Amino acid sequence: MLAGCTGPRIDTRYSSISQGPRVDLVVLHYTVADFERSLRILTQQAVSSHYLVGVDPPTIYRLVPEDRRANHAGVSSWAGRVLVNMSSIGIEIVNPGRILTPEGERYAPYPKAQIDAVIALLRGIMARWGIPKERVVGHADVAPGRKQDPGPLFPWKRLADEGLALWFDEARAAALRPRYEDALPAIPWFRLRLAQFGYGVSDPASESLDPPLRAVLSSFQMRFRPARYDGEPDAETAAILAVLTQP
Numbered sequence: 145m146l147a148g149c150t151g152p153r154i155d156t157r158y159s160s161i162s163q164g165p166r167v168d169l170v171v172l173h174y175t176v177a178d179f180e181r182s183l184r185i186l187t188q189q190a191v192s193s194h195y196l197v198g199v200d201p202p203t204i205y206r207l208v209p210e211d212r213r214a215n216h217a218g219v220s221s222w223a224g225r226v227l228v229n230m231s232s233i234g235i236e237i238v239n240p241g242r243i244l245t246p247e248g249e250r251y252a253p254y255p256k257a258q259i260d261a262v263i264a265l266l267r268g269i270m271a272r273w274g275i276p277k278e279r280v281v282g283h284a285d286v287a288p289g290r291k292q293d294p295g296p297l298f299p300w301k302r303l304a305d306e307g308l309a310l311w312f313d314e315a316r317a318a319a320l321r322p323r324y325e326d327a328l329p330a331i332p333w334f335r336l337r338l339a340q341f342g343y344g345v346s347d348p349a350s351e352s353l354d355p356p357l358r359a360v361l362s363s364f365q366m367r368f369r370p371a372r373y374d375g376e377p378d379a380e381t382a383a384i385l386a387v388l389t390q391p
Contacts, residue, residue: 167210167273169232170266171217173283174239174293182238191215193234195265202261210269220286221344228286233269237262241295251295259299266308280309281342284366288343289359296370310388312368317383324379324386331357334377337385338364353377 175182179198186192186207193216196205208214216234225231240252269275282298283291304311331351339345343360350357358375365373368384 165273167231167233168275168279169222169228170269170275170280171220171228171232171234171283171286172262172280172294172298173216173234173236174241174295174298175236176241176293177238178240179238182236186236193236195233195235197235197237197258197261197265199238199255199258202255202258204261204265210272217283217286219290220283222281222286223342226344233273235262235265237294239294241293251297253297254294254299259302263303263306263308266303267306270308277304277308278310278342282363282367284363285343288363289356292363292366296366296373298367300367312384312387317380317387320383320386321379324382328377328379329382331377334361334382334385337389340389341385 173193175185175196177185182196183205186196192208192214194206194208194210194214196207197203198205210233213229214234215229216236217228217232220226220228222228237254237258239254242249243252266280270277270280280303283293284295300309301311303309331353332349335345335348335350335357338357338360339348341364343364345360346356361377361381362373362375364385365375365381368388369380
């Protein structure tokens with residue numbers, strides 16, 4: 145009877161060269177809620193994330209083990225892969241998103257101590273799973289138009305300075321900008337470059353500046369040119385995109 149419970153013998157002498165880690169992407173979010181409500185939503189509802197980073201103090205809470213799926217990205221895609229939840233780690237950062245100020249609606253900033261915690265958390269995740277910096281993205285990157293987090297005030301440049309995210313060579317982009325001011329690339333150029341970078345662009349050869357493309361452009365601008373993210377293809381956006389997609 146005991147022999148019948150051991151299961152089949154598995155031969156492990158051979159190994160395929162076509163394999164990799166199950167986790168190869170990190171997606172950053174903001175919660176649009178305070179800590180108590182964020183924790184309740186992420187632990188008691190149908191959405192979840194692997195980590196929640198608080199504010200005061202910036203405690204890191206693990207809500208889902210890294211080797212299990214969390215439902216944080218929803219309908220999403222990156223670099224040709226859909227169902228991002230299946231291959232990513234989600235980090236939710238307690239931040240209200242847009243807030244009402246005397247000057248009108250504005251995005252809320254991230255405290256330095258909270259970003260310090262995010263950086264420490266990211267560094268460990270990327271080392272454990274061998275995730276390269278180009279595979280650290282925002283929710284707005286994998287779900288453009290539907291999501292805006294982590295928003296234009298998230299310090300992507302600081303993460304890049306720590307070797308944890310992509311940034312562009314600002315001097316090269318500044319040198320290229322006059323060329324694109326003289327002759328802005330056609331819409332298919334933007335579509336192809338955005339798709340090359342990783343964004344889900346439905347028809348890279350289309351000449352249409354349609355709402356889905358504007359949403360992708362807005363997400364790209366919010367991350368790399370947060371002073372203006374109107375979704376308009378312009379010379380500065382073209383220069384940044386060219387630098388990020390050229391060898």
